[in-house]
Amino acid sequence: MADETLDSLGAAGDLFIEMEAAQFTKTGQAACGDDVRFLTVEMENRHLVALSDGLGSGVKANVLATMTTAMAIEFLKSNIPTLEAVEIIMDSLPVCEVRKIGYATFSLFDFRLGGKARISEMGNPGYIHLRGVDEVPPHKEWQIVSEHWPDREVRECEADFRSGDRIIMCSDGVTQSGLGVRKDMKFGWRRSGVLEFARERIAREPDVSARDLSLAIARQALNITPGACKDDISCAVVYLRRPRVMRVLTGPPYYKEHDADYARQALLGPEHVVACGGTTANILERELGVPVKVRLADMKTAGGLPPVGTIDGIGIATEGILTLGRVLSALEQMRPPEKEPAAARAILERMMRHDRIEFVIGTKVNESHQDPNIPQDLELRRSVVKRIAAALEKNYRKKTALNYY
């Protein structure tokens, strides 16, 4: 469907724009001197990205970069002309006492319904637009120069952004990685190196997510100069594609006669289904005739939550409310999945890999959870799931849906 533009998103609403970034902070600094910000303007079906690299490094650079992205994204959203926006940003940045200038680079990406994207760049490495492994040049390009700041040239481009396309934007910590350190990279990794790396990765894994690709590029930049991160590294990737859907089934239906219908919601493919709750897993086992298995090794390494099981051909099974509670706190506090107990990690990692997360919630209350001997409060499944959905939307830009049984 390479020729599908966002016109069809408007009609069918079945495309998803994934926006992700990966960053590494310069060794020895308390804060990253780059900042990346995303904003979705639902009403206009617009998706905005701002990436900025503040002058210098550490907290001072972080302030410059953060001010720049914060202002830029608001100006973009409000349709302030680029020239005016740039002048306001430049005039407001604090001036460095050492260098006597106030400066932060930026790359802005503004993607609208209809498949048109506008990219504005100042001082950052040029963006990369890939359709599969092919680089797509902008169909229009021009320069803007401010009278106040004649040496700060802004490059503006217009591009057609279609289903399957990716945009990669980096700070110079990525393209200049290796500079002056690696003899084989006299000028660093360069934009051409990033381009080649991204193409190879996409050739190997054609539907690699924005999350994985941004992380792979940032990691590669970091690994070019082993031992220390020489400059702040930031890579943002935008990927337009059909949404990856996963389903979380949790809790038995209120009416037992709905069990069969409920269980059928799990027929989405083994990579995409989580049964959250002992009774839930049992319903799937019974209605779909597939065994739930928990490996003994997983019992011992569960790390504070009941172990993860597998349901042949369906997906994974976990305990319900404790696991969901842990997932909720990780999502609300934006903790990385790697450090969570196995069951929460399995769910979180799946959520990160998918764009649309559908919850199928059985509303029957488990009376045994009200046992006064239970040493902790158990929240109601419905309210925990609602908060999980809210956190996924707010903190991770996921789409969610809740269906009750």
Added chain:
Amino acid sequence: MDKVKVEICCGTACYLLGAANMMNIEDQLPAEWRGKVEVEAKTCLELCEKENLGGAPYVRINGSEIMAQATPEKLLTRIGELVEGVA
């Protein structure tokens, strides 16, 4: 002799009321019992909602015997009886 089959319920109530302490029960078996016992985790035995069974955590032994308010000690004792053929 058939292996003694032990199924530990890992549902929320059982887990919180003590099943968590039985996740590594296999490691607690004396060496001479190893190979004679099969331990499995079950997502939920659905016993906690039934009345008069004695209370969670539940363990099912050999498919039909229900142990209520199970503890590692109680479970090991019972496994021992079955392995040694005393009961």
